[in-house]
Amino acid sequence: GAVVSQHPSWVICKSGTSVKIECRSLDFQATTMFWYRQFPKQSLMLMATSNEGSKATYEQGVEKDKFLINHASLTLSTLTVTSAHPEDSSFYICSATAAGGPNEQFFGPGTRLTVL
């Protein structure tokens, strides 16, 4: 099956710093990647849709200047949480759909961010 990786798997940072999370499709080309955040015992909340080579589309209420998304290649998208604060602490998950295929989304293992 299609494999999506995320790095790092967990990160702890100080308030005010920026954190970059990478999402890679390992064995397929992903024209579209999605970024979600998930709070404990809650479902996935879509943050943005990222298409290779173009600007990400953010969901309502998501600050695009705070959550910078770059989809530089068909196998890599990055999410940068800028000037992180404790309320940004969450589980961030990416997913990817294969180019030319049906919209089965394959998820990464997630990144747990803790902002002190």
Place this chain on the structure above:
Amino acid sequence: QKEVEQDPGPLSVPEGAIVSLNCTYSNSAFQYFMWYRQYSRKGPELLMYTYSSGNKEDGRFTAQVDKSSKYISLFIRDSQPSDSATYLCAMSDHSGNTPLVFGKGTRLSVIA
């Protein structure tokens, strides 16, 4: 009314039981239906993918879609403790690269 409704549970069953998980939806344009399994602190894993109405079976898992009733189900036969997880239904009205609409997830515990 939310687009996708899913009972959050928790649902607790004994090992070996048949588990039935369900979602209802309101958007008649949905055509693609998925079930994901998510273990604690892990990303969701795609279990079943179906298009339009009908049944699909994969091992102990059976997915059913009834578009006339806007109702989808996931059945797990001979449930195992390792099936303990949160199960999320998801659906879409387009193929290709459009966001999925997720249910809130049902937490399942299979007790040995």
